Amino acid sequence: MVTSHSSVLSGTPVVPGIVLAPVHVVRTEVDPLALAAFERRGFEHPEDALAAYEAAATAVADGYARRAETASGAAASVLSASAGLARDKGLRVAVEKHLRAGEGLVASVGAAVEQFATLFSGMGGLMAERVTDLRDIERRVLAHLAGEPEPGVDVPEGTSVLVAADLAPSDTAALDPARVVALVTERGGPTSHTAIIARQLGIPCLVGVAGATGIAPGTLVLVDGQAGIVDLEPGPDAAARADADLARRQAVAAWTGPGRTADGHPVALLANVADGSSARDAAAGQVEGVGLFRTELCFLDRREEPAVAEQADVYAEVLAPFAGRGHVVVRTLDAGSDKPIAFATHEGEENPALGVRGLRLAADNPGLLERQLDAIAIAAERTGADTWVMAPMVATVQEAADFAALVRARGLKPGVMVEVPAAALMAHRMLEVVDFLSIGTNDLTQYAMAADRLATDLAHLTDPWQSAVLQLIAITAEAGRTAGKPVGICGEAAADPLLAPVLVGLGITSLSMAPAAVPAVGARLGSVTAGLCDGAAEAALGALSPAQGREAVAKILE
Numbered sequence: 001m002v003t004s005h006s007s008v009l010s011g012t013p014v015v016p017g018i019v020l021a022p023v024h025v026v027r028t029e030v031d032p033l034a035l036a037a038f039e040r041r042g043f044e045h046p047e048d049a050l051a052a053y054e055a056a057a058t059a060v061a062d063g064y065a066r067r068a069e070t071a072s073g074a075a076a077s078v079l080s081a082s083a084g085l086a087r088d089k090g091l092r093v094a095v096e097k098h099l100r101a102g103e104g105l106v107a108s109v110g111a112a113v114e115q116f117a118t119l120f121s122g123m124g125g126l127m128a129e130r131v132t133d134l135r136d137i138e139r140r141v142l143a144h145l146a147g148e149p150e151p152g153v154d155v156p157e158g159t160s161v162l163v164a165a166d167l168a169p170s171d172t173a174a175l176d177p178a179r180v181v182a183l184v185t186e187r188g189g190p191t192s193h194t195a196i197i198a199r200q201l202g203i204p205c206l207v208g209v210a211g212a213t214g215i216a217p218g219t220l221v222l223v224d225g226q227a228g229i230v231d232l233e234p235g236p237d238a239a240a241r242a243d244a245d246l247a248r249r250q251a252v253a254a255w256t257g258p259g260r261t262a263d264g265h266p267v268a269l270l271a272n273v274a275d276g277s278s279a280r281d282a283a284a285g286q287v288e289g290v291g292l293f294r295t296e297l298c299f300l301d302r303r304e305e306p307a308v309a310e311q312a313d314v315y316a317e318v319l320a321p322f323a324g325r326g327h328v329v330v331r332t333l334d335a336g337s338d339k340p341i342a343f344a345t346h347e348g349e350e351n352p353a354l355g356v357r358g359l360r361l362a363a364d365n366p367g368l369l370e371r372q373l374d375a376i377a378i379a380a381e382r383t384g385a386d387t388w389v390m391a392p393m394v395a396t397v398q399e400a401a402d403f404a405a406l407v408r409a410r411g412l413k414p415g416v417m418v419e420v421p422a423a424a425l426m427a428h429r430m431l432e433v434v435d436f437l438s439i440g441t442n443d444l445t446q447y448a449m450a451a452d453r454l455a456t457d458l459a460h461l462t463d464p465w466q467s468a469v470l471q472l473i474a475i476t477a478e479a480g481r482t483a484g485k486p487v488g489i490c491g492e493a494a495a496d497p498l499l500a501p502v503l504v505g506l507g508i509t510s511l512s513m514a515p516a517a518v519p520a521v522g523a524r525l526g527s528v529t530a531g532l533c534d535g536a537a538e539a540a541l542g543a544l545s546p547a548q549g550r551e552a553v554a555k556i557l558e
């Protein structure tokens with residue numbers, strides 16, 4: 001049992017959400033006495049034992065397949081994969097080998113599973129996480145052999161926080177989110193099956209919580225799926241926190257768009273995409289268009305520049321799903337620095353983040369940009385999509401003007417990214433030559449704070465809540481307001497639900513993000529008025545630190 005000196009356990013956060021409920025500890029072992037009795041009875045011939053194994057493994061596989069038919073999405077694929085693994089010939093051959101060596105059937109199944117578990121663990125990544133599936137198959141096969149019921153999760157009435165060493169896909173796939181309000185496991189990583197299914201069901205979840213199964217069953221705990229903690233001694237405000245969080249999650253689930261504040265001020269919520277497949281997924285959701293298509297991500301593995309016709313096909317795949325429903329902002333190649341592209345990037349730069357990257361590549365290789373613009377124009381014409389085109393890493397108004405001329409010559413709408421502080425300071429002049437601006441807060445923050453966006457120990461500086469960054473955003477948005485032209489955000493800052501009202505208060509007209517982040521941002525904006533957004537912006541700009549800014553804004557909004 002967990003003792004009083006460790007009242008807070010921590011682990012890896014997987015699905016955010018704050019929940020207060022009693023713990024139900026899952027034990028999924030087959031009765032050891034029944035197994036021992038079965039092993040003692042034994043079989044006359046190894047063939048008989050193998051036949052018994054095959055019958056049990058087939059029954060287990062059929063059980064998974066039946067459950068897969070009634071499940072959907074990730075749960076269904078996880079169950080089908082387990083059915084396949086239970087029927088695996090390699091596993092059967094390994095069991096047979098141990099039987100022929102004179103071992104009992106229970107021991108042979110155990111040894112075969114162990115052999116495959118070691119193999120999968122050695123492969124790492126997703127394969128390593130399939131070890132959980134193997135162990136579940138083992139338990140179920142042994143239960144069949146011993147004539148015991150298959151192990152499973154037996155959740156009591158009311159709500160529970162389900163705690164287990166690890167949960168098998170067959171356990172998690174059948175969970176009822178009305179009763180299981182949080183999942184906590186000792187093992188597993190963020191890509192484990194428990195994590196995948198918790199995400200699909202929207203159940204707050206933590207994995208890798210050492211000591212979790214030692215919590216006494218029935219203990220009332222506060223699970224915070226964002227902070228990654230289980231508090232065994234929740235304070236007096238725990239119930240209120242959990243209730244407020246439940247209301248927030250319900251609002252996110254119910255949000256249907258379009259993006260607007262509670263009093264109707266429109267804010268376009270757009271998707272960041274990388275290729276045709278992500279664009280089709282985004283179009284199936286509630287976004288109003290694409291705010292950033294990172295074209296360089298289509299060519300990371302290419303040694304040679306793709307021909308115009310091939311590029312046009314790639315771009316058309318992204319444009320087509322949005323034809324007739326909002327615009328698509330195509331960004332020209334942002335090659336260099338953290339995204340090297342073999343056919344474009346300059347080799348051996350001392351400091352690539354400050355080197356020849358993005359639009360700067362066009363200076364000594366103008367054909368690269370022109371051929372890409374030709375391909376975008378062909379794709380726009382072919383699909384009929386409202387196509388906007390923007391350049392990355394623009395620092396001067398002259399660069400913006402040259403780029404805009406090339407884009408306009410092809411009948412497209414030009415814009416530039418604001419990622420360099422110089423561009424933010426000159427936003428009013430930029431808007432004399434282009435039709436829109438899109439702020440890349442990832443790079444704008446890196447360059448404003450002189451802090452590498454990839455350096456974990458500089459994370460306190462590479463924070464878009466830094467008031468210097470917010471000032472640059474304010475200057476850019478104000479320039480847009482004066483010119484009557486749109487200014488959006490397409491960096492990670494757009495996906496922060498607490499920051500969204502601040503950005504709107506600063507005058508930002510669209511937010512572009514990973515589609516999965518849209519409902520939380522949309523629900524937040526739908527809960528505040530434009531006036532509150534103005535107040536939030538003022539508070540964030542005036543804060544001395546990101547932490548102070550977040551606290552002040554949370555107080556205003558909540």
Ligand code: PEP
Nearest residue numbers: 419440441442443490491
């Ligand atoms: C940014 O810098 O914020 C941006 C959107 O571009 P990327 O992340 O691709 O550099």
Ligand code: MG
Nearest residue numbers: 419440442443
């Ligand atoms: Mg950038």
